[in-house]
Amino acid sequence: MTSAITTEFGTAIPAFGSGDSNHIITSHLPTWDATVAFGNFDMSMLMRIKTLYPRMMPHKYIAQLTEKIVALSGVEGKRCFLFPSAVSAAQCVEFATSENRGKGAVPKDNIFIRIFDVHIRVWAVFFPPPPPFGPDHKPPGVMGSFWSNAGVGLSTRQGADAMDHIELLHEVSATDPLTIAESSESFATLRKRITSLIQRAPIDEARAAKVTPDDVYLYQTGMSSIYSIHRYLLSSSRSGSTVLFGFSFHSTFHVFEDFGPGFKLIDSRTSENLDELEKYLKSEKDAGRFVQAVWSEFPSNPALTVPDLVRLRTLADEYGFILAVDDTIASFCNVDLLSTADVLVSSLTKSFSGYANVMGASAVLNPSLPQYSFLKHLFASDYQNDLYNADADVLEKNSRDYLERSAILNANAENLATYLVARSQLPDSCISRVLYPSTIPSVANFTPHLRRTTPDFKPGYGCLLSVELKTIESTIAFYDNLDVHQGPHLGAHLTLALPYVRGLHAKELDKVSEFGCLPTQVRVSVGLEDGAALREIFGRAVGFGDEAFKKEEQAKKAIA
Structure with a gap:
């Protein structure tokens, strides 16, 4: 059994081992009531938070x-x-x-x-x-x-x-000379490491064009990579509208909404959604309007839906848009997306760093696809590296054990998902479904991109899953008795849980429910803890949820 959580409300989660906690990027915000207060911008609660993302x-x-x-x-x-x-x-x-x-x-x-x-x-x-x-x-x-x-x-x-x-x-003043610090060697090391990881155990070994370190661009945060690339495209000769294919991280919505001529959001859960996208692309083309890019997460946050990248690639070739894929949740040690994406963006803050104490991101241009020359020229004119030397140093150090940690994250998450699926099948279970790439129908869009297994690493489905409960009351009972750290972030050394939809989309619950995102879902980023201990912790919380659900059902029968 892991130790009970003793972290104070609104303070940083513990650093790994004896590490420095001064730069921990997430905090412990326990209880359902705190999530509701956060979503409602309740100042009495927000003022209690000492550190946050x-x-x-x-x-x-x-x-x-x-x-x-x-x-x-x-x-x-x-x-x-x-x-x-x-x-x-x-x-x-x-x-x-x-x-x-x-x-x-x-x-x-x-x-x-x-x-x-x-x-x-x-x-x-x-x-x-x-x-x-x-x-x-x-x-x-x-x-x-x-x-x-x-x-x-x-x-x-x-x-x-x-x-x-x-x-x-x-x-x-702006005219005073600027002293430029010598760039850390960590930048070159990170670009080489990412290049190696992007190309290890490829699906297509015969791929002619190889990614080089010059194709890897580093950014301050995951969102700065998306924001910056979106701005590059808006300033280019191919400027146009944007499509977000599939429900995505909330800040991604805001970037596309606030910058440029707007965006079109299309669900990604079914083949009919791809038909809808194709119809939209044709209508825009017929009207003389250009779609500059289609963005998609692989898989989506928080519902873990996996888009059909093969068909998206076909549409990209037909209609000429940039296909930009955020592979943060799958993590590029697990999947090879170079057969489909023109540009891959990854929040290095998450699994790549793994210790929740630094932020950063990468964008990788794909030399195997026709848009490479255009993108290379665009980045050459617009890109600037604002990632700080000290942050690059920490990212480099943290990512040395990326594969070893990812193997544990993959195993812990898949084992927990399997356990929770089994619990969902018991009579009177409070669990409606478990959202994990391997447990939902869109797994068929994931497995073709899994890297080959090698002696040193077996690819998996990543560290993130969502547990969907049947009722709000059972969700509250489950969450308030879940003895893990509770708050935002994913890919950390410690398991983190969060009622993501209720906390970050509180003002638009009806709208996001159209994309399968519900307030009864608890997002879980599985950490490096002992797998058996995690199953025990979650099993106990499910027991409280089951009890609450039974009481609700009994009350309904009594009224009937």
């Missing part, structure tokens, strides 16, 4: 540096967000002042950029504080939206390093 809330080191910069600037009545480059700061201002923001737009004369040096350069965007939360519980303004969804803000280690040299803080 850095894109959702500026990390303590960023907050400390912000306070110092505001004090030095002498600016009163303003807040500010900090960025590592002039480009990202300017994009923030552009976003906030755009007429597309409607009534929430920041007046152009009420937002500005100031520049500061410590031992690194920081661009500070000053803006008026957002209005307080009203009774409708709306989140605080467009600035918070940009920080959260674009993912291009200052990193926790940049903030920490700046605070270590805070006595050097001074303001500079």
Whole structure:
């Protein structure tokens, strides 16, 4: 049996072993009531959170540096967000002042950029504080939206390093020379490692074009990779609309919604959905409109639906769009998608890093497909590397045991999914279904992309699953008695559970239910703990859920 969870509410989950917890990127937010409060932007609960995912809330080191910069600037009545480059700061201002923001737009004369040096350069965007939360519980303004969804803000280690040299803080002008730190060797090592992993045990050994380290691009966060590539395409000669094929991570929706001419969301669970996509592509072509890209997660978050990439590739070749695939959940050690995707994006924050203490991402261009030359030219003109040296160093160190950890994550998740499926088949079970790539019909779209088994690694279906309960009451009973850490993130060393839909889509439950995403689903990122102990923990929680479900059924019979 694993030890009972003793982590305090709203604080960072424990670091692996004796590791440093100062940069842990997720926190423990236990109980169903806390999830409901989070989804409703309940300030009484939010104020209790001491640390949260850095894109959702500026990390303590960023907050400390912000306070110092505001004090030095002498600016009163303003807040500010900090960025590592002039480009990202300017994009923030552009976003906030755009007429597309409607009534929430920041007046152009009420937002500005100031520049500061410590031992690194920081661009500070000053803006008026957002209005307080009203009774409708709306989140605080467009600035918070940009920080959260674009993912291009200052990193926790940049903030920490700046605070270590805070006595050097001074303001500079845009014309002052910028001291550029020597790039860490970790960047080259990471690109080589990702290249090797992307090409290991391929499905098609005869594939002529090989990925090289020059085809691997590194980013600050998973969302910054999606946001940046989307912006590249919007600025290109092939600019057009975007399709998101399948329900996806909530920030991905916001990026496509907030930047560009809009996007079309199409479900991905059936072959009829592909027919719908094809019909839409034809109608756009007939109307003289261009679809620049179709994006899809492999598999989707949180329902684990697996899109048919083979047919998507056929459509991409016919209609000329870029097929961009986010393989974060499957993880590229498990799947080979180079026969289908023009560009692969991966949040390295997740399984690749594995220890929940650093953020980063990669985009890999596929030299095997016709869009490669266009994309290569596009990246050459628009890409800039804002991943911080210290973050690259941690990613490099963490990922040395990526394959070994992934083998454990795969086994633990599949064994737990199998166990929970068995529990769902018992009489009066509270479990409606278990969503895991190997347990749902779309597994037929997953297995053709599994890498070959090698002596050192057997590919699997990843670390993420969702447990769908039959009723809200049984969901609450299950979740409140589930003795694992509870909060956002996936791919960590510790198991994490979260009623994802209820917490992140609280204001649109009817809409997301159309895509099979329900408030009775608990998303589970399985960790490195002992597999038997995890089954015992989940079995106990299912028992509480079963009991609650039985009581509900008995009450219904009594009324009848």
